[in-house]
Amino acid sequence: MQKPSFIFLLILGAVALLGAYQALFPIPAMTSFVRFFALSAYLLLCVSLIIGPLTIFWPQVFGQVVEPRRAVGIACFVFVALHGLLVIGIRYNWNLSPLVSGLGLIVTVPATIVLLALTLTSSDYAVKMLGPVLWKNVQRFNYLAFVFSSVHFILLSNGLFTAVNGKMFVNIAEVTLLILGLATVALQVAGFIVRRKRMRQMKAGTPADKPTAPSF
Secondary structure, eight states, rough: OOHHHHHHHHHHHHHHOOOOOOOOOSSOOHHHHHHHHHHHHHHHHHHHHHHHHHHHOOOHHHHTTTTTTTHHHHHHHHHHHHHHHHHIIIIEEEEEEEEGGSSHHHHHHHHHHHHHHHHOOHHHHHHHOOOOOHHHHHHHHHHHHHHHHHHHHHHHHSSEEETTHHHEEEOHHHHHHHHHHHHHHHHHHHHHHHHHHHHHHHHHHHOOOOOOOOOO
């Protein structure tokens, strides 16, 4: 099995585990779907960002995944769209006023717009029309989408424990994804530092510690 296929199989397995975990909660099916789409979207967003620094550290292993990670980003937007439609249509009965009722909901508007823009430009045709430099600058807005999504997740998460019908359940999925979000930030910072170091070495004419990987 090729490395990209194996990595995407792991991603698919993680999404399936999230679905199974939500199904175990004795809550209405619609609530389970809402949470499943939200958690899966955040998982995919983190993965799409983590792939970048991983190619900096281990280009031979993860370099092949840089191009196919577009599919991860597109899947993230699909889950975001499904999550949003369920919340607005079922929970708020197509009333958009709650979207401006608090920071946790307000940030969903720019996050969704950014993810939509990234999805619409995630094609070879978009690269050709915008040019590689402008296209890459547009794609860098995924960091902004991550910030907005993280704020939404943190403010509306249920915490370590959730009370359902008088019983307490451990929110293993949410806690794990919060840790994944922190790991995403840490890897981005580490990747930025290593990349800047290699760029300085190249300008100074000294060899880098490792081969330069595709930018992220």
